[in-house]
Amino acid sequence: MADDSSRKRKVRGRKIASDRSDKQRRKAKKKLARKSSGSNAGNGDSPLSDPEEVAPEPFVETDAVASLRSRINGWLEADQPVHLIGPTGCGKTALALSAAAERGRPVVWLNGDESVDTAALVGDHAGGERYKEDDRFVSGVSKQTEIVRERWVDNPLSVAVREGATLVYNEFSRSDPSAHNVLLSVFEEGVLERPGKKGDDRSIDVHPEFRAILTSNDVEYAGVHRQQDALLDRFVGVHVDYYDGETEREIVRSHVSMSDEDVETIVDTTRALRDELDIVVGTRAAITAAKGLAVFDGSQNQNGHSENGQFDDELLTDVFTDVLAPKIAGEGPDDVSQLRTTIAESL
Template identity: 65%
Template sequence: MAEDTSRKRKVRGRKIRGDREQKKRRRARKELARKASRNGNHDEAGTAATSESTGDEGGGHLESPETVAPEPFVETDAVESLRERITGWLAADQPVHLIGPTGCGKTALALSAAAARGRPVVHINGDEAVDTATLVGTYAGGERYEERDEFVSGVSKKTQIVRDRWVDNPLSAAVREGATLVYNEFSRSDPAAHNVLLSVFEEGVLERPGKRGRDRTIDVHPEFRAILTSNDAEYAGVHRQQDALLDRVVGVHVGHYDAETEREIVRTHVDVADTRDDAEPSDSGDPNNDERGALDPEAIGTVVETTRTLREELPFVVGTRAAITAANGIAVFGTQAGAESAQQQTDGGQVSLDDELLADVFTDVLGPKLAGTEIDDVSTLRERITDTL
């Protein structure tokens, strides 16, 4: 009885207020860093954000390690072990290919490993529209110059010169400046677009098709590294890449984390209740959180346990991202249920958690995954979730 009362009481306190303020400060710092990067500031390694030596443009692709480092980021033993494998292979000058199911945290892991190197980072996303020019660069219009010759007194001669303007794209910027390339959803791009990577990984030279003259190639900076991420081969929209390229990378398989890590990941993405008896009311005044409560560790554990059980029972991937989304939904809908019973609706209110609420929330979260599965409709999905609970 005492535990039930503690779980359903008003969840406010100094810890909630502190967590929210820390999140705001982190977001503000990252936004400032992004603005500085867009304005062409120099990165930590001392490389300029534009390629002045060649007149090419492309420095806007470079980001500082502090900007791309994921926040919040959980660092349990399991996560640290995976990241050490990635950074170890990078130190051995090997491109790393992270492979695993959707929602298991591949992108966050890749960005964290890239940030740990302390080098500038170039982050791109793959899709069907990506081709060689998208990666390397292309000519984008022309630049017109006018020269005046007044060598002979009283005679003025004008000459107009039109020069094609080349614009570097992410891969060119990364190899030139020694950045860490994070190529997310790598296998969603057409394999033909990745032919340029063969010479980069093998000979240390980037060929820029379409570029004319002596600048057609770029020598790869010795600090350049690449981290690729892909879903498993059976996912829709995934292309099998050429064996010649896969033979030049090492594959690190990323699965779903252990229960402890998943609980910690969910905890960092939701407001956590201060369950101490001396907790003080929060008066943060944040209008965006008026209808969101906080979850105590027991509720977070229930969400994660439900996610892990459904992962085994349902015919599609139920990732950690689904647990985060469900927890945030419960923080809203559970607060509303608690407020109705208490005749009030306030910031950080009561969170009421039961099987019916869990079934409703997980049905909404997992409903979009039904297409092409053995589950006919949403009502059948809810029945399966209810049976599992």
């Protein structure tokens, strides 16, 4: 008679699909509820989002996570911009969105990269509006005047400042430092200057509920710019590192349905490789490996090749090599071979 645990594990791939479908249904339900309540009515293409919409799902709350988020929200309550700094894949973005959602204020999302400049932050002219006016100043005589008026469109920073939203600026340090000069007056004088905007509304007074959470990878990462000290001096820097083992296990469980023994094996392997390898092995790598093992090991179990909590070492090596190989892409096949050897030895 077939082992019951083996039978259950055959359907892991379907469980992943089922979990994904459940998540999509929850998001659709939230979106429908917001639409029905009219909470976003009139926003059009506004970057403003409801806090419930940006709250990450799934999101694990262990004591370590709750403590860190409480620290972030404490600084926000003290009216301090918070800069989350840490290695890639450690959960900075999810933590930032969770902290922003907990405030209960609208949230504005901004993703940094090389293309972000001052206009991308505050706004710019978006073409002109052309219309005609008819002036019938004498009976039977018509005078027609064509008027062209430039149309200004506010971008995320202007909207967040004006509406008192929580700005979540992801990958902040990937943007050119010169784009962030406008932030100095925001955090120091409480005023946002909009270069290129004409008239009395060139500047915006910062709403008293406006707050900012920024995330950045550590300075040694490629593509990261050193920001000006005058701006960094106005931030509170909170370092986010990889969580403890139990928290990482809970995070993996929240993404993939599998036994506690299997989750423990995956997380222990991830943490061991983190110490052995010179590349970043984040919690995200553990999640990806778990999703792969749920499918590939499920196929093996159809032939009874492994038991609960006992992944085949060769399969573990293959999966973790696939997950981590992109981090050394372009360095040559010998490096991938060396990576696989190191992983196999660690197991």
